[in-house]
Amino acid sequence: MDPRTRNSAIAALVILLGFGIVAFYLPKIMLFVGERSPVAAGGVAVLFVLAFFLVFWLRGRAQGGGR
Numbered sequence: 001m002d003p004r005t006r007n008s009a010i011a012a013l014v015i016l017l018g019f020g021i022v023a024f025y026l027p028k029i030m031l032f033v034g035e036r037s038p039v040a041a042g043g044v045a046v047l048f049v050l051a052f053f054l055v056f057w058l059r060g061r062a063q064g065g066g067r
Contacts (some may be wrong), residue, residue: 011059017054 001009026048034041 010062015055015059019048019055022048 030041036066
């Protein structure tokens with residue numbers, strides 16, 4: 001495994017672990033936000049999913065894959 005591949009794998013692992021932890025607590029976050037506004041709770045879920053794809057899209061562009 002060359003250094004670039006190893007660094008990419010480590011970065012992907014950190015990103016997935018971070019999103020995994022947030023996903024674990026997402027129901028509690030949504031319930032907390034949903035007490036104030038059900039629409040805002042849905043917005044939190046949508047933002048979470050969009051952020052997940054946005055991070056990997058940006059990472060792909062930064063590595064030169066989006067040409």
